[in-house]
Amino acid sequence: MDMSFWVGSIGASQAQRKLDVVSNNLANVNNNGFKPKNAVFAELVNYNLNAGRDETTELQAGAGAIVSATNTDFRSAALTQTNRLLDYAIMTDNQFFQVRDQATGAITLTRDGHFHAGQMQDGRFVLMTDSDKFVLNTQGQLTYLDVTDGADEGRLAEGQQIGIYTVPFPSRLQNVGDDDFRVREGDNNNPITLVELPTVVTGALEQSGTDIAKEFTNMIEAQRAFSYNLRMVQTSDEVAQTINGLR
Template sequence: MLRSMYSGISGMKANQTKLDVIANNIANVGTTSFKASKVNFSDTLYQTSNSATAPTDSIGGTNAKSIGLGAKVASINKLMTKGNLLTTGRSLDVSIDGDGYFIAAKGKTTGSIAVDSSSNGITGSTDIDQQVYTRDGNLTLDENGNLLTSNGYRVMGYWTSSSAVTRDTNGNAVVASRVDPDSTFTYDTALRPLVIPDKVNGKAVESFDIGSNGVVTAVTSEGRSVLGQIAMASFKNPEGLKDLGGNFEQESGNSGAAMISTSASTTTNSNSGAFGAISQGYLEASNVDLTEQFTDMISATRAFQASSKMISNGDEILQTITGLIR
């Protein structure tokens, strides 16, 4: 059988994969915080009919004679460039202008994630069923005031040490004491599900805002009160994160362990400079460039057609050969 036919098949398979990736990119052009992917090819094995020879006193050296056996997908890389920030005017929409991921978890409202104060790494969790990461800041609140992703996962962050969240008889979240932003206070060291309560120090919460460092502040008739701070995570190799769908990522063996942002009250070992600023009222758009995707689609389609033509030409050659015995 002609080698060109198998090379053509490998080219078709490789370019089909590229077209699949391009189709997914285009489908997600409107997906919040989506990161486009790009396919890279490499050549496959070579069949050597003559090995290279070294020069001698009487004759020069010769190069090897090798015939390639096609192409294959070498890698599918995720493009981590930041998408444009789109204004929404919605107080529960937040985006990260720079590096970092929001931390979301599925589990009980009493769940927590322990963070090592020296390494800023995660050391364990309690009452947490699943822990994921996302740049999609399209947040919501449930009837009890829990801050959630659009999928219903709880957004994790630091509570202020003196304002533990409790529940009233109706299950609504309340904060027992008011924490003045201008006073000296600290945050808990563990990450907990963040809550926008109905009341702070017995006063109804009228509004809230989220600062560039993720600090959540409520406004009551007594004034402003700090509720907590949205935590972020970063990775040595964010391209290595495992895609889960639903705009969620998960730590993998090649992403590196998560480094957690320190709280705003941390003065020793603070790593706040390694994370982007949070913008309230904005969402990060997809970084898909349609012009580039359509150009790549045309190129991949033509390469697919050319590879299929090699199979057709191989078939014609085989027909000619079999016709010789008539």
């Protein structure tokens, strides 16, 4: 296969991957606590030269670029005042609420602080996420509430405090959907630890971290890259047809 044809085809496919990342960021522009991603490109020749002799790499024809990673931006975003007692916003980067799935017991981390009161079988109320996961307190246990009969929400019970947690390497967290993240299996060097003095605002929610202007710029760049790479493929095909016609 002609080298230019390969470079153009792989460039178009990777530009499409960047467009997928941008579209996901824009689709979550109104989701509380959403953290946008960005596509990181790597040049295939350098990727191959830096690899070990016996390592299997993604190099196919010696040139081109690929999306090597999609990094998540865990920086804090702006706040929206809601005045709800059970809305919470974390003011510090790389800190999270810790939640537990009712069915599986899986522990995940989230920045979305839009919570509600959920009633247990024993009649007590606990703090829960929109997806009905338990919000854990500073002891890693359920967070109990005092709820007045007929009220839509309540207050933290006496002695209860929502736990705010962090990890040493947020970039290594795995996105598991619903704006939730978890520590990758086997990553023992990235433990979840309690933040002793967190900064949390009650009656507010953290907005989506998506920067619309930035994402539209990225979309234009990806669209142009896609178009230019397809033009390279088309030109390579025309050259090949011309050469074959001369034979």
